Amino acid sequence: MAKENYGADSLTVLEGLDAVRKRPGMYIGTTDSQGLMHCLWEIIDNSVDEALAGACDHITVTLHDDGSIEVADNGRGIPVDIEPKTKLTGVEVVLTKLHAGAKFGNASYNAAGGLHGVGSSVVNALSSRLDIEVDRDGKTHHMAFHQGHPGVYSDPDPAHPSPDSPFKRTRKNKATELEIIGKVSPKTTGTRIRYWADPEIFNDTAEFSYEQLIDRVRQTSFLVPGLRITVIDENIPETGDDAVDAVREIDGVEGGDAGEATPAEPAVPDAPAPGEAASDAEATPEDGATAPAPADGGAAADPAAGPRRYPHARVEEFLHTGGVRDFVDFLSKGEAVSDIWRITGEDTYEEETQAVDENGDLHARKVTRTCGVDIALRWVNGYDTTMRSFVNVVETPGGGMHVDGFLNGITKQIRKAVEDNARRLKVNLKDGSMRVERDDILAGLVAVVTVRIAEPQFQGQTKDVLGTAQVRPIVARMTDRQFGEMITGSKRGYKEQSGRVLEKIVGEMHARIQARKTKEVTRRKNALESASMPPKLSDCQPGNDDVAELFIVEGDSALGTAKAARNSSFQALLPIRGKILNVQKASLSQMLSNKECAAIIQVVGAGSGASFDIEQARYNKVIMMTDADVDGAHIRILLLTLFYRYMRPLIEHGRVYAAVPPLHRIALAGPHKGEYIYTYSDDELAGRLAELDRRHIAYNDDIQRYKGLGEMDADQLADTTMDPRTRMLRRIRMEDAEQASEIFSLLMGDDVPPRKQFIVDNADDFDRSKIDT
Incomplete structure (x- = not known):
């Protein structure tokens, strides 16, 4: 067999975004539903970063009926001026160059989720079409892309853009001018990105999940207090110009438990249209809350104007002001053992990083970072663990250094508290098996662990695990100090709660020890x-x-x-x-x-x-x-x-x-003597007796009524309740x-008023057939 020629001409160089299209899994994980949703997270996170920088208070996510998705914010807007090194506009740099953005330095974003500089450009590369509009300097700027390449679309109907419209690509290595399509107020700024996921990239199993979107949006609203996020689904039929659509809004108050806002009086008297989500409730902002900004990125609406009108049936809006405290309250299911405890603070650490100098070159230098910690936790009566962790609002499902530090801190303090209260808790310290393990502590724990740091180190582009090692000792020290005051009861108002928490944890320890003995x-x-x-x-x-x-x-x-x-x-x-x-x-x-x-x-x-x-x-x-x-x-x-x-x-x-078991036994007489009929309710008894009378079948008038299982003979109990061939089980x-x-x-549970209210509310709905007798 002849040897293959292998030389420089055998090498393939993929330039620009072509590498992303060739190996999309390197950037979004998969090309199924997970990757499809990951693209949306990248765009939303860029807008959230504007909110973290204090430049944005409203984000709107629109699901268009043509399958495209639009994310709009009223942040500062992507820069539209020329970037000196590439001679391209800031918009084109962000959307076409990998590892380009304002988050590699520390001036524009102190804490951000999108730090690799590939988010927007990757979404652009994996979209059949992407349109962007930027409001800056009193003008609305526009640019379009096809599979990551800039150019101009000729849409037959500009009001309904389509990726199938004729497209003229900009010549290679030539800058594309931003098209100015309108004027806005000089104070109006913002960015709107609309994209169509490319079917050539995503496989046939890729499906968009509305539920995942709502969960992510709700989660973000907890983590960025004061940020209003609106989700509009145009796939739901329109309700008309006078309809005020359903708004799901939860507005918590810092320091207190959050609850779903009480529905306000509707702004218009019309009833919701058929098909409107029955579980949603219309709500108006609390006093002082930020009113929703217009979807077009314009100025914020007057708070006194009431709920904003939308022309579609499914509109959900989220706004929280209580932060992670509200998040833990939302995640808590079951009866609470403790109130929501809070661990907060800041500390600094040194890190060696590569910094860009004035000439665009990278040099290593030591910088001082600030690590902000915000943790909320509580225990509930149960054994399931609910723990969510975040870095700069990016969820880290795999945990990482911040979670390790938190768990180390609470484990150390709980073990110390158990030892100090061993006699009261009936713990034999001489027994080596009676040692609190982490699983005992995690049972029933609901916690949200968040840190905010500049340029965090993640393991992989999908950011599942935080790898910045300096964060762990900071979180551990903070948890050790603040949680220690709570669990020992030395902090005012925590003594009774800490006692209940320790009893629960020690109970879990005994259950684990007993389970191990049982398995032995x-x-x-x-x-x-x-x-x-x-x-x-x-x-x-x-x-x-x-x-x-x-x-x-x-x-x-x-x-x-x-x-x-x-x-x-x-x-x-x-x-x-x-x-x-x-x-x-x-x-x-x-x-x-x-x-x-x-x-x-x-x-x-x-x-x-x-x-x-x-x-x-x-x-x-x-x-x-x-x-x-x-x-x-x-x-x-x-x-x-x-x-x-x-x-x-x-x-x-x-x-x-x-x-x-039956309630009655009817003994038949005459030709059927020795036969019995069992009934299981008074209504069934009356019906059977009426049927026997109608069929002229004699029976003893002395109907036996069982007061308990002990009144039955063994053969009666077997026939009616225990024999698999004749019994009835529920x-x-x-x-x-x-x-x-x-x-x-x-x-x-212990809470009596809700139980009393439940009985009062359901008294009119009494149905004898629903009673378990």
Whole structure:
């Protein structure tokens, strides 16, 4: 085989943005939905950087009905004058040159998210068309691009630009003049970028996510207090000129919890048009809030003018003033163990960096950086961890140095506080296993960790992890000092809260230790041989794990009947004494010290909380078998609260059931003597009796009414409630975990007024069929 010729003519040089189009994954990660959304984040982050610099207070994101996206801000506007080195306008430099921008120095942006200088230019390269308008110096400047190359489009209808319109590319290496298309007030500045993602780049699976956009916009509004962000979706049918569209606006106040703003009186009497989002509410800015600027980048509207009118049905607007405190309040689900705690401050560090001199050359020099830290945290009653971290409003899902410093600080102080309060918390310091681990601390923690620094070092263009090492000791020292005052209770107003937090963390530690001990015991045979199971457990025979059932039975009297009614080869029985502890109100340590709760967790055999492992569960079904009365229903709710809080995967996998015992037994007479009909409600009883009368079937007038499971004979209990061939079970499902959490907190938590209001509000909606009897 002849050798291939390999010389200089075999090399390919990709100039300008061609390299981006050839290897887009290097810049946006992927060319699927993730990469499509990443392009939008790059453009939005540039506008947010203007807000961080104090030059912008309103950003508008418009989803046009032709598939394009427009981002407008009322910032300073991209420079339109000539950049000396390239002899190109600032607009063309920003949109066509990689690693070009005002964020490599420290004069224009002290803290910014887009620091690699590739954001706008990469989006331009990966767009079939991009149009930009800049308001500066009393004029509106315009420039257009096709796949990253500047030029001029000849749109048949200028009001409806299209990437398919004829395009004349500017000659290579020749500057493109900015077109002046209008005049504005000398005080009006801003930038508007509209782009069409190139289908030649993004694959067929790439889809735009409106939900991701709203989550990102909401998140940004928390992180930049006072910044109003409006999202307009033109894909929703127009509602007419007189419609005031739905506005989702949350306006928090620094130092207090944020809540959704109360809907204001509508500016016009017309009702919302059909199809308008029912969950959204119209709202007006609080006193002193910045009014939304016009979408065209003009001057801000008069705050007294009320909500801005938009011609489309889906408009969502976000504005927060409480910062990360409001963010933590928004993220918190479930009952709060503590208030929202705040860690804030600034410190400096030295860093060696490459600086650009007057001649455009790079030289190493040491600079002093300022690191601003703003952290909000609280604990809620649960074991899920919700932690969000940011650097200059850019989210870092992988964490990094700022998160490491925060976790090091709180871990150190919590361990110290536990040691100082070991006697009260019942912690044996001589036992080496009783040591608080980080997982114990993270259970139920809701935290937002943010830092603002100039020129942060990220790992990769997608900025998932902060790599600036000097940030970690700064955050650790600040957390160590301020959080230490809170968790020790030395700071005024924190003593009671810190006590509850420490009890929760120590409870998580005990649960973890207990779970480890449980896993060390082999599953069924060895567990029974070691006599570690509760003495009242009537277990089933080993070897039937895939069909094994655990009946949790109310009372010892019902247990005796159930023993005779069960199939001992696969049905186990565990009696409980009446109503168990309400774990929604109790702490973790109180739950673990409760004999009934501890016995249920031990018998299920899969641990509890974050350490729960459904693969280790000893039974395929867990069935609550309680009396068919109000007390029985209450016991089922208490049991479900225990399962939801500490063994949630059982419910998520559909392995929790409620037995449905009958209320009545009708004994037939005459030719049908010896036959029985069971009914499960008073309405069903009346209907069955009417049917028997209509069919002239005789029955005993003495209808048996079961007051409890213990009144049944074994054969009756087996036929109606326990035999898989004839019984009826009700499977407990959890379609919406978040809604379920709210309902459990409402109905079973400590806060009485909301529960009372719920009862009052729903009193008129009484439906007997909805009652679990």
